[in-house]
Amino acid sequence: MSETTSITPTRPYMVRALYEWIEDNALTPYLMVDATADNVQIPTEHVQDGRIILNIASRATGNMIMGNEYINFSARFGGVSQEIWVPITAVLGIYAKENQQGMFFDPNEYKNYEPADDSAPMSNKSTAPAPKPKRDNKAGLKVLK
Numbered sequence: 001m002s003e004t005t006s007i008t009p010t011r012p013y014m015v016r017a018l019y020e021w022i023e024d025n026a027l028t029p030y031l032m033v034d035a036t037a038d039n040v041q042i043p044t045e046h047v048q049d050g051r052i053i054l055n056i057a058s059r060a061t062g063n064m065i066m067g068n069e070y071i072n073f074s075a076r077f078g079g080v081s082q083e084i085w086v087p088i089t090a091v092l093g094i095y096a097k098e099n100q101q102g103m104f105f106d107p108n109e110y111k112n113y114e115p116a117d118d119s120a121p122m123s124n125k126s127t128a129p130a131p132k133p134k135r136d137n138k139a140g141l142k143v144l145k
Contacts, residue, residue: 009109012068012088018102019066019094023058027096031056031071032104037090043077051092054084 015031022029031054033040035047042052054075058064061073062081071086089110095102 006114008068009088009113011091011105011109012066014103014105015071015088015091015094016066019056022094022096022102025096027098028055028057030054030095030097030102031086031091032093032095033086034090034092037087039085039087040090041083041085043082046077054086055097056094 019029033042033052033054034050035042035044035052036050042054046052055061056064056071056073061075064073065071067088069088071084071088071091073084074081075084076082091105092107093102093104095104
């Protein structure tokens with residue numbers, strides 16, 4: 001077997017499966033993230049020991065997207081809404097708050113991984129949904145005589 005492989009890592013699939021299992025059992029999914037990894041967009045004031053624990057419950061997040069490259073959602077921190085971007089490579093684990101059942105991942109899983117299409121990793125801005133066009137500020141009612 002060669003040192004580099006194009007077999008897709010299991011991490012994004014396991015994160016999505018465990019997230020669904022935790023939510024189906026009315027538990028709170030927590031995501032442990034390596035805050036020192038590249039392209040992580042998180043509230044740095046909550047980082048401890050180079051890690052951050054994020055509550056990713058559907059009731060605590062908005063517009064969650066769990067792709068194979070990134071997890072993206074909006075959440076409130078100290079009453080302020082923030083856009084969160086977590087590369088899958090920065091995910092250290094996912095578990096239920098209430099019973100700590102979940103999974104932690106091998107930090108070397110992506111060490112020799114090269115995508116089969118040899119494309120550059122997506123930037124976090126290119127995967128963001130396009131903003132809705134703003135409507136002209138015209139009144140919707142007309143006075144008829």
